[in-house]
Amino acid sequence: MKKLKTYLSQCLLALCCCVLFSSCFDLVEEIDLKSNGSGSIKATLNMSKSRTKVASLMKLKEINGIRIPSQSSITTEMQTIVKLLRATPGITNVQQHLDFNNYIVTISCSFNTVSALNSFSKTLATHFKSPMGNTNSYQYDSKSRVFTRNYTHSAALTKEFTRIPANDQQMFDGAFYTQITRFDLPVIAQKNKVAKISNTGKAVLLKVRATDIINGKANLANSISLKK
Amino acid sequence: MKLKYILLSSLGFCASSLAMGQELSRNIPAQAEWVTLINNKAIVQHSSYELLNDALTKLGAFKEINSMHDVQVNNLNDLGINFDKQSFIYGTSNDSLNYVGVLLPLNDHTKIEGKLFSTFKSLPDSKNYKRRVSADGATQVAWNNELLFVLTGSPSTFYFDQEAVAARYGIQVEELDEAAYDGWGEAEAAVAVDSTTAYSDYENNSEDLEAAIAAGTAAEEDVQVVEVVEAAVDSTSLDWTAHDFELEPPTIMDFDNTVAIADTASIVDVDDYYANDAYTDSIYQVQQARAVHNDSIRNSLFVQWLALDFEAQLQPIKNLAGNKAFQKIDNKNTLARFWVKDVDLLYQKALPYSGAYQLGFGIDMQKINYGYQDGIIDLIQDGNTLKMTASVGLDKDVQKIFKNIYQSKFNKKMMNYIPENHLGYLSLNINSEAYLKEIPALIERYYAPLTAEYADMLSIASTALEIGLDEKAIGKVMKGDHLLFINEVQKVNREYIDYVYDDEYNYEEVTKTKEEYIPNFLWMFTSEDQRLFEKALKYAEKHEVAVNNNGLYTIKENETGIPFYVLMKDNIVFIGNNEDQLAQIKNNSFKGSKDAKIKKAITANTMNLVAHANAAPDMLNKLGIPILEMWEDTVAELPTYGDVYMNASGLKNQRISGEIAVEFPKKDNNALQFLLNKFINQVNKSTNLGE
Numbered sequence: 076m077k078k079l080k081t082y083l084s085q086c087l088l089a090l091c092c093c094v095l096f097s098s099c100f101d102l103v104e105e106i107d108l109k110s111n112g113s114g115s116i117k118a119t120l121n122m123s124k125s126r127t128k129v130a131s132l133m134k135l136k137e138i139n140g141i142r143i144p145s146q147s148s149i150t151t152e153m154q155t156i157v158k159l160l161r162a163t164p165g166i167t168n169v170q171q172h173l174d175f176n177n178y179i180v181t182i183s184c185s186f187n188t189v190s191a192l193n194s195f196s197k198t199l200a201t202h203f204k205s206p207m208g209n210t211n212s213y214q215y216d217s218k219s220r221v222f223t224r225n226y227t228h229s230a231a232l233t234k235e236f237t238r239i240p241a242n243d244q245q246m247f248d249g250a251f252y253t254q255i256t257r258f259d260l261p262v263i264a265q266k267n268k269v270a271k272i273s274n275t276g277k278a279v280l281l282k283v284r285a286t287d288i289i290n291g292k293a294n295l296a297n298s299i300s301l302k303k
Numbered sequence: 304m305k306l307k308y309i310l311l312s313s314l315g316f317c318a319s320s321l322a323m324g325q326e327l328s329r330n331i332p333a334q335a336e337w338v339t340l341i342n343n344k345a346i347v348q349h350s351s352y353e354l355l356n357d358a359l360t361k362l363g364a365f366k367e368i369n370s371m372h373d374v375q376v377n378n379l380n381d382l383g384i385n386f387d388k389q390s391f392i393y394g395t396s397n398d399s400l401n402y403v404g405v406l407l408p409l410n411d412h413t414k415i416e417g418k419l420f421s422t423f424k425s426l427p428d429s430k431n432y433k434r435r436v437s438a439d440g441a442t443q444v445a446w447n448n449e450l451l452f453v454l455t456g457s458p459s460t461f462y463f464d465q466e467a468v469a470a471r472y473g474i475q476v477e478e479l480d481e482a483a484y485d486g487w488g489e490a491e492a493a494v495a496v497d498s499t500t501a502y503s504d505y506e507n508n509s510e511d512l513e514a515a516i517a518a519g520t521a522a523e524e525d526v527q528v529v530e531v532v533e534a535a536v537d538s539t540s541l542d543w544t545a546h547d548f549e550l551e552p553p554t555i556m557d558f559d560n561t562v563a564i565a566d567t568a569s570i571v572d573v574d575d576y577y578a579n580d581a582y583t584d585s586i587y588q589v590q591q592a593r594a595v596h597n598d599s600i601r602n603s604l605f606v607q608w609l610a611l612d613f614e615a616q617l618q619p620i621k622n623l624a625g626n627k628a629f630q631k632i633d634n635k636n637t638l639a640r641f642w643v644k645d646v647d648l649l650y651q652k653a654l655p656y657s658g659a660y661q662l663g664f665g666i667d668m669q670k671i672n673y674g675y676q677d678g679i680i681d682l683i684q685d686g687n688t689l690k691m692t693a694s695v696g697l698d699k700d701v702q703k704i705f706k707n708i709y710q711s712k713f714n715k716k717m718m719n720y721i722p723e724n725h726l727g728y729l730s731l732n733i734n735s736e737a738y739l740k741e742i743p744a745l746i747e748r749y750y751a752p753l754t755a756e757y758a759d760m761l762s763i764a765s766t767a768l769e770i771g772l773d774e775k776a777i778g779k780v781m782k783g784d785h786l787l788f789i790n791e792v793q794k795v796n797r798e799y800i801d802y803v804y805d806d807e808y809n810y811e812e813v814t815k816t817k818e819e820y821i822p823n824f825l826w827m828f829t830s831e832d833q834r835l836f837e838k839a840l841k842y843a844e845k846h847e848v849a850v851n852n853n854g855l856y857t858i859k860e861n862e863t864g865i866p867f868y869v870l871m872k873d874n875i876v877f878i879g880n881n882e883d884q885l886a887q888i889k890n891n892s893f894k895g896s897k898d899a900k901i902k903k904a905i906t907a908n909t910m911n912l913v914a915h916a917n918a919a920p921d922m923l924n925k926l927g928i929p930i931l932e933m934w935e936d937t938v939a940e941l942p943t944y945g946d947v948y949m950n951a952s953g954l955k956n957q958r959i960s961g962e963i964a965v966e967f968p969k970k971d972n973n974a975l976q977f978l979l980n981k982f983i984n985q986v987n988k989s990t991n992l993g994e
Binding site for chain 2: 101103105118121123124126127128131132177180255257274275277278279280
């Protein structure tokens with residue numbers, strides 16, 4: 076899960092230089108958590124709504140000082156991420172998919188414990204020299220059945236964003252981050268004001284604008300209590 | 304250093320009358336291979352002294368001159384240049400060296416004496432010319448009351464790479480240093496010994512620099528000394544002919560007896576060099592040492608030859624004053640002219656030494672003979688339009704080939720289908736049948752001379768091609784006249800993938816559509832025999848790739864997600880991605896443009912490429928194309944621009960010609976003023992940002 080956050084930062088800061096200039100994109104993070112603390116995570120970056128623009132951007136090497144990654148460099152970067160994931164204790168079943176027709180990137184894996192995700196996140200953050208690894212982490216107490224996401228806004232992210240010209244910043248207006256957390260036990264309560272519990276009571280959805288995350292207006296922290 | 308002098312010389316972009324210009328062209332040697340004429344008067348008249356001074360100040364040109372010469376030059380008038388005359392920059396060369404000469408008209412030679420070339424060494428006057436030479440001897444200048452002449456250049460590396468020449472002058476070629484690859488130690492010792500031996504006397508002589516300069520000057524007037532020089536160097540001919548290297552060559556030890564000025568700048572102690580070099584690879588070090596050694600020899604020889612040739616360059620016996628290229632010039636609007644004596648020769652010289660090609664592939668690049676003769680490029684200001692026109696003379700054989708290829712009348716029916724609103728267009732008009740017929744002649748002319756032993760095979764192959772092709776039949780399928788228009792952008796529905804969630808927030812991928820703008824195009828060409836296209840379309844229809852709607856074929860969506868349409872009507876094939884436009888053509892309801900300017904350009908030229916710049920910002924915005932920061936101001940200003948175009952007008956008066964032009968905004972009096980003001984504003988903006 077922390078991997079996802081790192082992955083998010085990666086997407087924003089490296090792989091998704093294209094995203095910086097595409098009008099709309101969606102980043103969806105899904106966590107399926109079992110009551111014993113194991114589970115799976117899947118992250119999807121969907122830029123299909125802006126695929127014409129992304130396709131034209133990919134033909135450039137750099138725009139306004141921001142490097143535009145090539146198809147091959149994105150593939151290589153993805154392979155690096157997969158390699159790091161597979162080498163992380165407690166992480167298994169790593170899968171990835173790159174769709175360069177619709178510009179959709181997917182990566183998923185299983186984890187034995189939530190702490191495995193956190194250690195993976197640290198590894199990845201260190202590899203990519205991203206500050207995001209220190210601002211996001213997960214905890215799960217199997218006794219109290221409380222799943223917690225700790226989140227602190229990264230000032231570095233805002234700083235990076237302010238370096239982008241104002242016109243280009245507006246392009247982020249149509250971009251969203253969605254987190255879906257599913258459980259095998261019913262949710263009793265959750266503390267994030269923006270998040271919603273599903274009708275079945277076994278999932279929590281949080282959807283926020285990417286700009287709100289970047290500017291620190293959105294709080295991703297949450298504490299979800301499950302039925303014992 | 305040389306570049307600085309050329310930069311300085313280019314400050315002579317100042318002006319003159321035709322008659323006055325011819326006076327200076329008498330100082331251009333007849334063997335000049337290229338000449339740049341700078342029409343100072345036109346440049347000043349179309350801008351102003353103030354604007355030019357301001358631009359040059361922003362460019363840092365005066366600052367550069369002041370630092371180079373320890374003087375105070377604050378504006379163009381301080382240079383003593385006569386802005387009513389033309390300036391010239393020319394190039395000459397032979398197999399061993401290249402010269403660049405600069406001729407600047409003067410109206411106050413005292414400003415040269417007092418301010419410029421103060422760091423140069425004085426030489427004795429020669430035929431009313433005052434003379435100076437740079438410290439390294441590689442640049443010499445002379446001036447009288449009317450002109451300033453600067454001569455500089457460089458030795459030809461390719462020449463010295465030849466084995467016999469290298470052996471003659473002590474140039475170390477790579478093959479001679481094979482020992483280096485077997486063991487660094489031996490090679491290092493060899494290089495060190497060679498270098499120190501060769502230059503020990505050289506360094507001693509550097510103290511007697513002035514004496515050497517004096518000796519060099521005297522050499523041009525003193526027959527006795529010239530004889531010494533003749534024995535020492537390749538050529539002493541003062542009427543500037545190729546150097547005769549069959550004469551006894553000098554040894555490096557002879558340098559103190561020649562007119563050479565020691566190239567102190569290039570003397571490097573090899574041992575010190577190694578000590579300071581962090582790079583420890585032995586082969587690299589051998590190569591570097593060899594480069595230093597060879598450069599020193601080459602430069603020293605160049606200094607000698609330049610000293611010998613200077614007089615012949617300054618007052619050439621045969622000159623270019625009678626050349627039509629410098630007589631027939633629109634003195635009012637032509638800002639500059641670049642003339643090349645022989646374009647084929649320029650090609651040959653631009654290519655690397657062709658030994659490797661000849662050895663490896665049997666291709667002798669020096670035998671290039673495309674039939675291109677002299678070439679002229681003009682920079683012309685026509686009001687707010689700045690044009691660059693180019694023309695190349697052709698020999699008779701190539702003229703005949705091009706005449707046939709360009710002999711084609713544009714199908715005037717296509718003029719009815721010029722879209723009223725378009726962003727730009729491309730037109731092409733050649734004779735396909737003639738082109739195919741001329742392919743064998745082109746191959747034999749262009750490639751056979753290069754391929755030596757394979758020339759006969761190439762000739763057979765080209766003849767086989769001629770027999771195999773039915774040029775007339777192919778010419779009927781596609782006559783050779785084409786028109787391609789980029790229309791305005793149009794809205795289309797594009798699919799994308801989105802997500803919907805169920806009660807457990809499981810999501811499912813769904814396909815949605817959104818509106819996007821794409822540029823649409825219309826391509827048309829004449830086809831008197833459309834059977835091939837008809838059969839191909841029927842085949843596509845049979846395989847459900849195309850749909851026939853009463854003669855208007857829809858080619859289904861491809862990877863781009865955009866269908867395109869094909870229509871055949873009145874011996875014209877139409878292809879486009881705007882269905883309405885094709886349907887209007889089919890139903891005779893298409894409203895074509897009445898713009899006579901476009902029609903005239905299409906029929907008059909063999910090729911046109913035109914972009915209506917003022918429509919570009921809106922198109923870029925609709926297409927969502929990001930603008931590079933450095934281009935933001937220019938793009939914002941594009942609505943005030945006119946057309947940007949390129950055209951080729953085919954064969955006229957034994958020449959092929961074409962032009963590139965930009966119609967600049969009319970907010971300034973003319974294009975030159977606009978560009979200078981834009982440059983000044985840009986520098987001011989950068990300076991303010993820096994602060």
